[in-house]
Structure formats: structure tokens, C-alpha cells
């Protein structure tokens with residue numbers, strides 16, 4: 062227990078301050094019997110001054126507040142540096158005193174019976190000491206109120222006094238006893254008092270620690286009673302000092318009802334309800350898909366499935382190229398081919414030449430030129446993941462997060478999920494491919510939402526029973542053919558299958574079938590594509606006809622010109 066009433070050092074008079082010029086803010090401390098001055102403390106400019114600095118006439122009588130011999134005696138003063146009036150300090154029992162030879166501010170805490178039991182002592186350098194019986198202390202300022210409509214709870218005493226002062230001491234305002242680190246405990250200890258109020262507004266500091274504590278404290282209260290206030294500055298006192306008293310009051314009235322994580326009320330959506338976030342300006346390279354899906358959307362997973370070697374990679378690279386041409390940020394995670402091959406095929410797409418297969422018609426310089434035209438300086442960059450043959454779900458998820466958060470990528474292509482999960486294999490601890498895929502899909506699903514990206518995912522299909530597989534067009538791909546787990550279909554927003562033409566299994570024709578369409582439900586046949594072996598492009602059959610027509614027209618024109626000139 063600390064006995065702090067030092068007979069030798071007590072308040073003896075007020076004087077004018079030689080530092081700031083205040084007429085009477087300098088409290089002089091020393092030996093009252095001999096009038097020997099030890100030191101002074103200016104409550105205006107908040108400076109400590111040595112004994113030989115202070116001199117003058119007695120101007121004021123010290124105002125003592127403590128009834129307990131174990132607690133500090135202090136005096137009520139305006140605290141200019143905090144914008145707090147003497148009236149506010151007096152109301153809240155907030156005094157200034159000398160403790161261990163140092164000027165301090167003292168918040169006196171009362172017990173349930175209104176007796177002063179503890180004091181929080183604050184030095185100029187913001188060191189805090191608790192004197193007396195802290196366990197018996199009730200919320201700071203709670204002795205002033207019994208019940209009411211609103212109760213504002215702040216993190217600290219100065220904020221509580223601030224909030225009370227700016228609203229003319231209208232609404233009950235108190236503070237936690239030991240700051241936000243023990244907010245939940247303090248709430249529980251003062252439960253009876255707190256719950257007597259109709260609504261409880263938690264106005265904690267706006268930093269992450271304060272906001273987390275506000276959520277936790279709110280969760281201790283009966284449903285519907287807690288509200289959380291949001292301030293434009295770090296805390297209420299900073300608002301006051303920045304001339305934002307009105308904003309503090311506004312924050313009381315606009316405090317939001319606390320709801321546990323994930324529970325929202327319809328009215329929260331009023332401001333965004335009219336936004337049409339279904340329509341996307343980012344398109345597929347294929348008109349039928351645009352019509353049915355109305356473009357590609359962020360926060361969605363699009364799954365592409367087809368039989369082995371039937372053009373899944375070619376199809377998604379067409380989409381990637383098309384997005385890149387629209388100025389969209391694209392990231393490629395192509396686990397089955399090297400990055401050089403992925404890039405060369407994009408360059409080929411750009412050149413309309415099958416450079417992966419036939420280099421006879423293009424020079425190295427032309428390839429470099431096309432490369433620079435696509436990815437050179439000032440062009441929209443494309444990022445790829447150099448997997449070095451090793452990858453697992455967690456690693457890929459980390460890379461996707463980096464792509465989205467740091468590189469600003471909006472569209473991630475992952476080819477293919479089966480490879481990713483096979484690579485995890487026995488070392489994963491999951492025991493089966495299905496469980497690995499379930500884990501991967503759940504993670505990816507959460508990620509696209511949180512990172513606000515679109516994920517274009519490739520999946521293999523399982524061999525159907527019987528002889529004729531998907532590769533020969535014997536069976537169109539169905540949702541239950543997705544290889545590994547039903548979560549592939551369940552957790553995707555859209556599923557597109559590329560089916561081989563059953564009448565002409567060896568042709569380059571592929572029919573698109575939408576197997577799942579969370580956007581509007583429309584499924585089924587959605588267009589025909591044809592692979593052009595010369596250009597390596599996968600084009601819509603109608604457009605393919607047009608290209609053929611154009612080529613025919615050009616040839617006719619050329620022939621005519623040759624004829625004319627001859």
C-alpha cells in the first residue's frame with residue numbers, strides 16, 4: 062500500500078507561470094510550514110519547474126478530493142493540453158497531484174458504494190500506476206449514473222471525460238478500468254450496471270487493437286444491446302483536439318449495432334443494392350458464352366473440363382489472350398507445360414501462326430517482335446508461376462495471393478487441378494485424391510472471394526464405363542464425370558465442357574456445353590469451335606466460316622487482279 066501524502070511536499074500556492082505566462086496555472090509545491098518551495102507544475106503549459114524558478118504570491122487554495130488516506134490528494138484543474146475543463150475534471154474526480162516528486166494526473170475510481178478505492182496515476186511520460194484496490198474499482202465515472210437510454214463506454218478516462226464534455230454531459234459516459242486489454246473481464250465485472258442501460262455504445266480507439274476489443278466486449282452483452290461507434294480520429298480526445306467535437310456526437314448517434322461476424326442486416330446493402338454487379342465488361346472470346354454468362358465475373362470460379370488431349374489448355378489460353386488484349390491483368394499457373402511453351406503459344410496466338418508446331422513461315426525476329434508487342438515495355442504484363450515441377454495446394458494458394466495482392470492480377474488461370482492434387486499425393490496426409498481436391502476447392506473458393514479475383518480452372522474427367530470415351534466423342538462430358546470429387550462442380554460458379562463431335566471424332570470441331578451456370582441457370586449447348594491447325598487458334602465455327610469466306614474472297618480478288626494485269 063502506498064502512502065503518498067508527503068508532509069514535506071504539498072501544494073502551497075498558485076503563481077503565474079514564467080514559461081507560458083499564465084497568470085495562475087503554476088502550482089507551487091513544497092513545505093507549507095516553512096513555505097520552502099520544492100518545485101512547480103504548470104497546468105497550462107504542462108511543464109515541470111524547479112524550485113528556484115518559482116516565486117510569487119499565493120493565489121489559490123488547493124482543492125482536495127480524496128477521502129481515503131491511502132490515495133493521493135489532488136486538485137481540480139482545467140487540462141488545457143487535453144481540452145478538458147475544470148468542470149469536467151471535477152465531475153469525474155480527475156485531479157492533478159505530485160507523486161514520487163513528479164507531477165501527475167490522477168483518475169480516482171470508486172467502488173460500488175461510491176467510496177474512492179483506487180487511483181490511476183499518469184505521469185507526463187504516460188507511465189501509469191494503479192494505487193489502492195484496483196479490484197474493487199467500478200467503471201470510471203459510473204458513480205455518476207444509475208440507468209438511462211444510452212451508455213457510452215470508452216477505453217480510457219480522458220476519452221470518457223471528452224465524450225461527456227462534448228455532449229454537455231447528457232449521455233452517461235464511462236471508461237474501462239484497465240484499458241482494452243481486459244475489456245471483456247471489465248464488462249463482465251460491471252455487467253449489472255451496464256445492462257441497466259437501453260443501449261451500450263462502445264467507443265474504443267480506432268486502431269486494430271481497440272476495434273478487436275470492441276467486438277469482443279460487444280459479444281458479452283445481451284443481443285441487440287451493443288453498438289460500436291466509429292470515430293474519424295484515433296480516439297475521442299484526438300477528435301476534440303482537432304475540433305471534431307460534432308463528429309464525436311455523430312459517432313454516438315450513428316454507432317452501428319453489433320452483430321456477430323457474418324451476420325448482416327438487409328439495410329446494410331441499401332447503398333449497393335442498385336449496382337449491377339452481374340453484368341461484366343470483361344468478355345469471353347466467344348459470343349455464345351458472352352450471351353449466356355454475360356461475360357466473366359470476379360469472385361467466381363469457372364471450371365473447364367474435357368477429355369484428355371481434346372483442347373482444354375488451348376481453350377483457356379484463348380481466354381487468357383483475349384483478357385490480356387482487353388487490358389486485364391492475367392496470371393498463368395500452367396502446371397503441365399513450361400512457361401516458355403505457354404508464352405510461345407500466346408505469341409503464336411498473337412501472330413495467328415502455329416509457331417509451336419511449324420516455324421518454317423516465321424523468323425526468330427518476327428517471334429521476338431510479336432513477343433515485344435505483347436509483353437514488351439509499357440505493355441500489359443503477364444505473370445507466370447515457375448513451378449519447377451513441384452507444387453502443392455498451399456504453395457499455389459500463396460502464389461495466387463501474391464499475384465492478387467502484390468501484382469494486382471485479377472484473372473488467374475490454373476491448369477490443372479488434377480495435377481495439383483496428384484502432386485500432393487501421399488505426403489499430403491489426406492489419404493485420398495477426393496479429400497485433397499475437396500481441400501483445394503474449399504481453399505480456392507474462399508480465396509477468389511477474399512482476393513476479388515476470377516479463377517479459370519482446368520479439370521480432367523474420368524473415363525466413362527464402356528469403350529468409347531470423351532476423346533472420341535462417344536460420351537459428352539457431364540458434371541459427374543469431373544475427375545476426383547463432386548466438389549469440383551459444386552464449388553464452381555460455371556462449368557464448361559468441350560465435347561468432341563461424335564459424328565466426326567477425328568475432326569477439329571469442339572462443341573461447348575455449359576454444365577453449370579450459377580449466374581442464370583441456363584445450361585446446355587453453347588456453340589461450336591473449330592481448331593485451326595495453321596494458326597493454332599480455336600475459333601467459333603460461324604467465325605471460322607467467315608474467315609474461310611474472307612480467305613476465299615481474298616484469293617478471288619488476287620486472281621482477278623492477276624488476270625487484270627495480265
Ligand SMILES: Nc1ncnc2c1ncn2[C@@H]1O[C@H](COP(=O)(O)OP(=O)(O)OP(=O)(O)O)[C@@H](O)[C@H]1O
Pocket residue numbers: 367368369370371372373374375376397568569570571591592597599
Ligand atoms: N479442337 C481441336 N482439334 C484438334 N486439335 C486440337 C484442338 N484443340 C487443341 N488441339 C491440339 O491438341 C493438342 C492438345 O491440346 P491441349 O493441350 O489444349 O489439350 P488438353 O485437353 O489441355 O490436354 P491434356 O488432357 O493433356 O491436358 C495440342 O497440340 C493442341 O494444339
